[in-house]
Each structure stands twice: as C-alpha cells, then as structure tokens.
Amino acid sequence: MPFNLKYFLPYRLRILYVTITHTFSPIYIKQFDLTPSEWRILASLAQFGQVTAKTLGTHSRMHKTKVSRAVCQLNKRGLITKIPNENDLRETFLEISDKGSIIYEKLALQAEEFDNQMMSCLNKQEQQQFTEIIDKLQQHAETNFTE
Amino acid sequence: MPFNLKYFLPYRLRILYVTITHTFSPIYIKQFDLTPSEWRILASLAQFGQVTAKTLGTHSRMHKTKVSRAVCQLNKRGLITKIPNENDLRETFLEISDKGSIIYEKLALQAEEFDNQMMSCLNKQEQQQFTEIIDKLQQHAETNFTE
DNA sequence: TATAATTAGTTACATTTAAAACTATTGCTA
C-alpha cells in the first residue's frame, strides 16, 4: 500500500485538532480574553493544584517561553498566584486564585458541554475505544520517540 | 462527572499531535529544508494533482496567507509549477514538478514507515476503529460547528 | 451594460512564536 496523506497520522490528527479547536477557542477568547495557552494553564492549575512552570510545560507540551509569558499574564490579571519554593529558589509554585477559579468554573462547564456534544457522535463503546487508542498512541509515541 | 482536562478532546488531540509531529517534522526539515506547510502542500499536490491554492488551503486547513507563502517558496525552489487558469485569471493551478516529485517520493517512503511504526502499537482491529472514529469526529465537527 | 459585490491570491503590519542567550540558583565533582 503506497503512502496516503489522508490517512497519515500527523495529518489526520492536525486536521481534526484544528477543526475542533477553532470551534472551542472562541469561547474562552471572547468571554474572558484568554489565549489558548492561558486557558490551558488555568485549567491545569485548577485540576492539579500547585505546580511549577516547568511541570506545567512538560505536562501540556508547551514551550517554556510560552508558559513563562502566559503565566506572567495570568499573574498580572490576578488569576493565579506565585508561591516561591523556599527549598529551591529557582522555581516557583503556581496556584489558581479565587478570581481565576471563578472564571475556570464557568469555562469548565462550557468545556464539558462542548466535549459531550463532540463525543455524542460516538456510542459508549466507541468512546471507550477512542480513549484506549489515544492513550496507546500517546504512550507509544513518548516511549519510542522522545529524546 | 465533573470536567476533566485530561480527557478533554481538544486537549488530548493537541498533546498527541504535538508529540507525534515533533518526532516526524525533523525528517523533512533536516533533509530538505521544508517547513511543515511546505511539506503538507508538496504531499497534497503529489496526491491530488492540479489544484488551486484555495482548494489546498480548505483541504488541509491552512490559512490562505500561509498557503500563499509556502507556495511562493516551493515555486522559487522549483519544486512546484504554477499554471494559470485561462478561464479564471484570479486563480492558478498548482502542480508538483519533477524536482519536487523526487523529494516527495523520498519523504513519502519515510512517512509511510513512520506511520506504520506509530500505528504498530495498535492491532488491526484497533487501527480500523481508530480510522472510523476519527472520521466520525471530523465529520461531526465539520457539520455541526463550521460557519 | 455600468456598477456594486464577491472571490483568489498577495502584501503590509502587528502579534505570536521559538531559538538562543541570559540570570539566578542548585547540584556535582575533583
């Protein structure tokens, strides 16, 4: 079987990702003037509690300068709090603030609704299969191809 | 069930896409000094024959300025050919050149190998399921959420 | 058929991005 772009994994994933994100991103952009990076960080902090910028970046595959700038912006708006690590002054723990939580809660509700709506084209079994497959691919990609 | 970022469709897709593309893109960047957009266009033209920049953009979800610049660059390097449409002088048909085809063939081989290696963590049945699910999601996203 | 509206594609401009260089701090090792 010769190479077929249409079924090339990176190509397929990108097309789907671009399509989907273009329909969701206006939600946080328009309502709360958040960039995609800012939304990702806010949501991550809401879920994972105190973490460093480094951890945040690794976890959500964001470049450290991207994280740095988004964190700076969120901090400036008072949506997150910086807590210096006394044991290692190089790093800082980041935490979502009350003000940030209010925004997050509103967005999480809409994100959940969006996700349900998106996944509604799949039956329960397919949804299960999808999760398993994505996880397998993710793990495979990481273990075999990351430096 | 409360909102869980880890299972949020756009988030999951982005992480997987970023991980995977970061392992494949060095292949065309280092060997042939192609940008991701240029590689996508080259591969699209190799597969679909003569198409306009407009079609190319719609098909692969690329912004028209991105297409414009990538096409310009590929043309400058002689990897594609521009053929004016006599019936509508606004648009131009684009075609891969012999020189471009040589590069494409070499990359297609490696892309195929990469894809097989990536998909090898899934059994035949899962691969089939994956294709069906991605297609369903793509179609659902397009029909319900595109302007 | 003249004029307005639309479309394909390019260019100018402002923003966003990543690579590289940098600061500050900690860990390693000789």
Place this chain on the structure above:
DNA sequence: TAGCAATAGTTTTAAATGTAACTAATTATA
C-alpha cells in the same frame, strides 16, 4: 569547598503567523 555543570525561568532577537488592507479578476444586479 572551589569551580564547573545543570536547571528554572526570563528576556532578546529573528522568524512565522494571522488580520486587515490591498490588487486583479469575475459575477451579480439594478
């Protein structure tokens, strides 16, 4: 423990990106 390597995070710089404005051509309409 002195000095060198490594790390977290920021800033500088250059490249890539999208928005908006533009050109040139076509289509719609009055």
